[in-house]
Each structure stands twice: as structure tokens, then as C-alpha cells.
Amino acid sequence: MDNQQLMAGLLEQVKGEAAKIDRCMRQDQALFGPDIDELLSAVLEYGLFNGGKRIRPFLTVLAGRLCTVENERIYQLGIAFEYLHAATLFHDDIIDGSATRRGKLSVHKKFGVVSAILAGDFLHAHAMDIVGQMAGKDGLASFCRATKGMAEGEFMQLRNAQKHNLSELDYYNAIMGKTGLLIAAACEVGAMFGGGNGDQVKALKSYGENLGCAFQVTDDLLDYLGNPEKTGKAVGNDLAEGKMTLPLILAIDRAGTDDRNRLLTIISSEEIRRDGLLETVELIDRYDGFVTARQQAEDASRRAVDNLRIFTSPRMEKEKMVLESLASYVVMREK
Amino acid sequence: MDNQQLMAGLLEQVKGEAAKIDRCMRQDQALFGPDIDELLSAVLEYGLFNGGKRIRPFLTVLAGRLCTVENERIYQLGIAFEYLHAATLFHDDIIDGSATRRGKLSVHKKFGVVSAILAGDFLHAHAMDIVGQMAGKDGLASFCRATKGMAEGEFMQLRNAQKHNLSELDYYNAIMGKTGLLIAAACEVGAMFGGGNGDQVKALKSYGENLGCAFQVTDDLLDYLGNPEKTGKAVGNDLAEGKMTLPLILAIDRAGTDDRNRLLTIISSEEIRRDGLLETVELIDRYDGFVTARQQAEDASRRAVDNLRIFTSPRMEKEKMVLESLASYVVMREK
Numbered sequence: 001m002d003n004q005q006l007m008a009g010l011l012e013q014v015k016g017e018a019a020k021i022d023r024c025m026r027q028d029q030a031l032f033g034p035d036i037d038e039l040l041s042a043v044l045e046y047g048l049f050n051g052g053k054r055i056r057p058f059l060t061v062l063a064g065r066l067c068t069v070e071n072e073r074i075y076q077l078g079i080a081f082e083y084l085h086a087a088t089l090f091h092d093d094i095i096d097g098s099a100t101r102r103g104k105l106s107v108h109k110k111f112g113v114v115s116a117i118l119a120g121d122f123l124h125a126h127a128m129d130i131v132g133q134m135a136g137k138d139g140l141a142s143f144c145r146a147t148k149g150m151a152e153g154e155f156m157q158l159r160n161a162q163k164h165n166l167s168e169l170d171y172y173n174a175i176m177g178k179t180g181l182l183i184a185a186a187c188e189v190g191a192m193f194g195g196g197n198g199d200q201v202k203a204l205k206s207y208g209e210n211l212g213c214a215f216q217v218t219d220d221l222l223d224y225l226g227n228p229e230k231t232g233k234a235v236g237n238d239l240a241e242g243k244m245t246l247p248l249i250l251a252i253d254r255a256g257t258d259d260r261n262r263l264l265t266i267i268s269s270e271e272i273r274r275d276g277l278l279e280t281v282e283l284i285d286r287y288d289g290f291v292t293a294r295q296q297a298e299d300a301s302r303r304a305v306d307n308l309r310i311f312t313s314p315r316m317e318k319e320k321m322v323l324e325s326l327a328s329y330v331v332m333r334e335k
Numbered sequence: 336m337d338n339q340q341l342m343a344g345l346l347e348q349v350k351g352e353a354a355k356i357d358r359c360m361r362q363d364q365a366l367f368g369p370d371i372d373e374l375l376s377a378v379l380e381y382g383l384f385n386g387g388k389r390i391r392p393f394l395t396v397l398a399g400r401l402c403t404v405e406n407e408r409i410y411q412l413g414i415a416f417e418y419l420h421a422a423t424l425f426h427d428d429i430i431d432g433s434a435t436r437r438g439k440l441s442v443h444k445k446f447g448v449v450s451a452i453l454a455g456d457f458l459h460a461h462a463m464d465i466v467g468q469m470a471g472k473d474g475l476a477s478f479c480r481a482t483k484g485m486a487e488g489e490f491m492q493l494r495n496a497q498k499h500n501l502s503e504l505d506y507y508n509a510i511m512g513k514t515g516l517l518i519a520a521a522c523e524v525g526a527m528f529g530g531g532n533g534d535q536v537k538a539l540k541s542y543g544e545n546l547g548c549a550f551q552v553t554d555d556l557l558d559y560l561g562n563p564e565k566t567g568k569a570v571g572n573d574l575a576e577g578k579m580t581l582p583l584i585l586a587i588d589r590a591g592t593d594d595r596n597r598l599l600t601i602i603s604s605e606e607i608r609r610d611g612l613l614e615t616v617e618l619i620d621r622y623d624g625f626v627t628a629r630q631q632a633e634d635a636s637r638r639a640v641d642n643l644r645i646f647t648s649p650r651m652e653k654e655k656m657v658l659e660s661l662a663s664y665v666v667m668r669e670k
Contacts, residue, residue: 037490091456095449114430114493117452121426122486124456128463129479133472140475144464151457155372158449 007332010325017061018054024075025082043119047107048086056081056186063190063204066311066319073134077193080130081186083123088150090120095154131189139189146185153177164267166244168253172213180212203307207323210304215330217297220245224281225290231335236277242267246296248280251289259283301327342667345660352396353389359410360417378454382442383421391416391521398525398539401646401654412469412528416521418462423485425455430489466524474524481520488512499602501579507548515547538642542658545639550665552632555580559616560625566670571612577602581631583615586624594618636662
């Protein structure tokens, strides 16, 4: 099977699982019953059922299965990660002033800031409740650690927003808070629920951290180099917003005085940034910013896969292969 | 001992316990260590340590002790309720557009909306973590039920904001979400942690619900009738904001057509409301709106105390008395 077939098969499977997870979420929502406030219900319907890929619950399911035999209840645990993810997006879109998400108005634009804050708080509590009931104290501790880390990561970003001398370490800390922690927790808690031993839980958590990094670095590469026809969005958004991502950080780090100063001049001025995309891409390229970032994404993807080595049971070969394919997919994807 | 002495003694005790709870919160904050983001740390310091009475943790401690022997760890559980309370205030002040709290700038005015949202999310997760670790699945379920109910209550208020035909039931549902649920959960979870049996847990939960109602109805009375020199705030805020509270709802319910229409005219127009306080007070008074609301507050206070009857052990006489005094205090207070 070549790579393209492998990926096609993977995406097919993700789609099937997403449908199953959506059904599980609908059943769970129905449990709130007819008594739930109608406005809250409308916000949840709008904010939750938007064609998302449901990668986080899927990871929980895969991690659980990799550790143990089949247990259908793990889908119910998985949806907590989708809820927390959604709660985070409701609040993040306010914080970033994002007017749209997936081609629709963001929740705060559609229902107002107040509804977006409150629905986020509601989902947040609901997600904690599910994890606490299903995954016990250790699972809840992991979940809360991720949640707190995400809020801390946002604070860091807030403080770093005006800083243009970010280091690679700053960048990796930021993307860990933004993406890595929750994905790692989805894998870790799934493994715990599945009855994994200490090494297995640790391996799957590390898989998640590396998968998250590989995903986010690739996302930041696509923002500069992606094909708008495939990604569905214009290139250069990060630069336009003055966001320091890995390719740029690497280039500034490596450039000689003149080119470094030029890059810092571009990134510091909204006006110059607007027309400076081509020049910036060229400068980044001159110092191998893209090539190196790509290598780092691939390294992270490889580290993710390396963590799966300890799972040797032939019975779980399928789950292991899906996790491996996901790690390949996140760095190969063109959108 | 007359009432005034009793109350003076109670307030003295509340003060001593608040100091102890503050120390416990400081110890807990220290656990976050030097690695916590400095901006987040500043927001928490500002938003948490503001001379609050720490009534919720105190209730957790009292409820726990009423069910069992002394256990100092219950203070650590109690602070989760202060954290959730604070998280709620951070978000509520954004929602209500409140610029000040306790005579200082509110968190979102001091640190910005983004910080207020994120610090609230952080505290929210931290509170859940504490409850999950210390009070088990049932405690967490109660805590999450309260949190979700509070968000739902805010949604209801949002929908009711423009409605002037609210019923008494609407009002009580709203104040339960705003005040009752969290106070009830503080008592309920304390009782669970204290090893209370089913009846004891239920009784203390009901105590908290009724205490919360008595408190909030009294608050709404003070908004019309309080002495600004004692309460520290002007009268008539609720009317100025067009908020339908119990005295007004009762009066509209009981008035003849002319007076009812006049009250609805006043409440519906921002301009008329501004100069309509005296007339409104007179109309509410004409239909015993204040007297009846006061009676309902006292009834709730009495029901709170009635719930304590099942606690007959002489060893817990002191805790029981404090809870009884608190129920008297909330309806007697002048500020």
C-alpha cells in the first residue's frame, strides 16, 4: 500500500469514528433533558456539531484499546476531550477576536460574548464531571493539569504577544499549551481507563505530546507555504498578525546582523508586515527556516511513533497502525 | 446573650476562620511553585485575596464537622469553593459589565477581559481538581452539578433580562443559580467529606439552599431599603438596571390594573426608572412587596435551621449553633 492509499484509508476511518463520536455526544446531550435552558442548548448545538474531526476522542479510544480489550464505554470518556476542546475554542475565539471558525461565525460572534463565556464554563464543568466519574482521581488530575496548563500557556502568549525575541523553547512551550497538553491528556487518560500499566500510560502520553507538536509545527509551516486552494485559507496570516512561529524564529536566530534586523523590522511594524510576505519567505528560506522546521516536525512525528514500540501484542496491531498513520498524516497533510 | 452579642460573636468567629482559610489558600498557591506564569500569579493574588469573608469554605468546614470528628484537611477542601466562587465572579463581572468589586477595580478592568477569562478557567479547573481528589466521585458530581447549574442560571437571566413579567418561581430559580447552588454544594460536599450519612448530607444541602435564598432575598431588599451609610452602596441599583427582584415581582403580581401598569411603565423605561425610585418604593410598599419578601426570607432562614434538627449529638452543639446563627444573621444583617 503506498502512502496515498494509507492516508485515504486513515481519513476514511477517522470519518467513521467521528460519526460514532457525534452520536455519542448527541446521546449525552439528550441526557441534559428538556429542562436545559433553550439558549444554552442552541449554543451547544451550534458550537459542538460543526463537522469536527473529533481527533481527541478518537485518540482516547485508540489509546484505551491499545492497552486492553474492547470497551465501548470509552467513547463516553472520549467525548469529554471534545467538550473541553470546544470550551477552549469558545473562550479562545473571544481572546483572539476571531470572527469565524470553520467558515461559520464563531460562537461569540453568533451568540455574543456572554453566551460564549458561559457555554464554555458549562462544557468545562461537564467535561470534568465525565472524566472524574469515569477515569478516577488520576485521570481527573491529568485532565485538570492539562486544562490549567492550557490557561497558563495562553497567559504566556499574552505576555509574549509583543515580544519578537522569542526562543525556540518559548515557541515549544507555547504550542505545548495550545495543542500538546490536551492531546497528550486525551491519550494518557484513555490509556489509564484502558488499564494500561505505568510505562504504557507514559508512552501514550509522550506519543500525544509529540503528535501535538508535529501537528502544530506543520500548521505553522502551512501558514507560510500552504496552497490556499487546499488549505482553504490565505497564506501569511501569522505574519500579518505579528505572530512569531518556528520558521521565523529559526531564521532570526541564524541570520547575520543585516538580515536579522530586516526581519525584526518587518515583524515589528503592522504596515511593513502587510506587504512583506514574499520578502519574509525569502529571508526565512535563506536561513533554512522552513527546512529545519519541517525536520523538527518530522522528528516529533518519529518520536511519537517510537513511543509505540512497547506495544507488541499482535492483537492490538490495528490500533497501533492507526496511531502510527496519524503521526505520519499530521506532518504530510496539505491542509 | 442577646441577639447583638450573638451576632458580634459570630462575626468574630467568621473573621478568625477567614484568616485560617486565607492561610490555607496561600499555602495552596505556593504549591503552584515559582514556575507559574507571573501575570496569572498577579491576577490570582489580586482576585483572591481581597478581604472576602470566605463563607463558602467556612460552611464546608462546619458541615464536615457536624457529621464527624475534627479533620483539619477539610480546610483544603473548603478552599475549592472559594476558588470556584472567585472564578465565577471573574466571569460574572465581565458579563455584567461591573467595573468594581469590593471598592476595587474588578479583575477584567484591572487586567483586561482576556486575563479575567483565563484566570477564571484556571481556577475553575483547579477547584475541580481539589474536589475530585478529596471528595471522590459523588463530591465531584455535586460540585459539577452546581457549576453547570450556575451557568444555566446565568443563561436564564440573560433570556429574562428584557422580560418584565417574571414570576416568583422565575425569581427563585434565578437566585438559586446565582447563590443557592454553590452554597448548597459547599455544605453538601463538606458533609460527604465528613462521612455524613444520606440523611445528613441531604439535610445540609437543604440548609445551604435555604441559607442561599434567605441571603439573596435579603440582599435584594437591602438594595431598596438599605442604609447607604451601612451597606456602603447607593439604594435603587436593581431598579436603575431594570432588574426584577422579589419585592417588585410581588407588587406587580398583587397590584390593581392601574398600579400594575404604572410599575411596568417605570421598569420598562430607562429614563423613567432613573427618577422613579421613590414612587416605586411607595407602590411596592402599598402591596406589601417588602413585608412579604422579608417574610419569605425569614421562612427560608427558618427552613434552613429546621434541617439541622437531626443533628442531636451534644459534641457538635457548637457547630450547629454557628450554622443556626449564620441563618439568623443573613436575614438580620443591615449590610
